[in-house]
Amino acid sequence: MTIALALHGGAGTLRRQDMSAEQEKAYRKGLEKALDAGHAVLLAGGRALDAVCACVCALEDDPLFNAGCGSVYNLDGKQEMEAAVMDGSLQDAGSVTGLSQVQNPVLLARAVMERTPHVTLGFAAAEDFARRIGQPMQPPAYFHTEKRWQALQLEMERLAQGGGDEDIPEDRKHGTVGAVALDEQGRLA
Template sequence: MPIALALHGGAGTIRAADLTPELEAELMAGLSAALDSGLSILHAGGAALDAVQATVTVLEDHPLFNAGRGAVFNDQGFIEMEAAIMDGALRTAGSVTGVRRTRNPVQLARLVMAHTPHVTLGFEAADAFAAKMGLPQAAPEYFHTSKRWDALQSELARLRAGGSDADVSEQVKHGTVGAVALDSAGHLAAATSTGGRTAKMAGRIGDTPVIGAGTWADDLVAVSGTGHGESFIRCCAAHEVASRMRYMGQPLSDACDEVVYGQLLELGGSGGLIAVDWEGHVTLPFNCEGMYRAAVDASGERIIAIYR
């Protein structure tokens, strides 16, 4: 059986003028390291579920991506992280929201899936469960990056002045990381993690932990989304891809294009998604200026890119 892996690090208004050559190189290196982490598992015959968790963990540990250590701040000046993971073979899933102390929320989502009768766990209870299960915890200082703090201050000032979401850089406003994989046993999995949106209302829950919105995997396809989460929730974006493939017989690229260039835009939502099907086809569509992304499909073709 072929193997395939794709990942994203956020999609939106990514202006070339905002990226110095040094910053762009660091972002590309981070994407490459995450890709290699997941591929090493798949090449060794490992499970897609382990591969997507490892890939997302690398991105959570990287301060330039909006997840884990690089999470953005809400309107009260603290972080609330979210993550989800789903096993396509069994349709088991786990997700967390409102996490503030757990260094790797994707690992916590995996534990919720494996060691509780629930799908989603939130806020203080989620961090307490993580500590009980032995996941590394961190003080607020670990998650505090000057770039994210400065972005919060700028965004709060902009909102007070009556600004809208239009023309706001991805590096400032929002972002998500995610991975999808097909393993050599023919199984699919997806994982997603995010800090949400800069200056979001405290307590806001986005699409990432909503299974079927920002994250989905079954025996046909695995999907992870990034962008304006409310729009992904309103059209059940990730599950819509799977439904179009299962019930309408659409190929992977057509199903994803209909969601990204059709339904999301009709709702005023910007963003993109990554998806891999049971044959190892990979697609990475986005309806905005750019999307941090990397992939290796069943043919072995490797891509790491930001813009079109």
């Protein structure tokens, strides 16, 4: 069986002409680190679910990407993170939303899938569950990046001038990270 792995950096829309060579190198390095983390799992015969979690954790820990450390702010100036995992072989899923202190939301989403009868936990209930099971927590300052804060300030200015959703420039649209893997046993996650 063949293994396969793909990931998405979710750093927003980045145009080459708007990046310095140094910035492009940093993004590529972060993507390679995440890809290497997941690939190592698959090469060792690991499960697809473990590989996607390894990829996403690497991206959540890198402030360049819109997940975990470096998440986009909401209009209230807070970072409320979410994550979801899906295990195709078990036809199971777990997700979390409204997190502000969980270091790796993807691991909490996995724990929801594997350790609860729920599909989704959110906000205080999700963070309470994270504490109960020993998930690493961080203070809000850990997740802050000046780049994301400045993006919020630009968005607030745009809205104050009467801008609507249809006026959002492409380079300000933010997507989150993602990964998909196929392991040696044909399991997809």
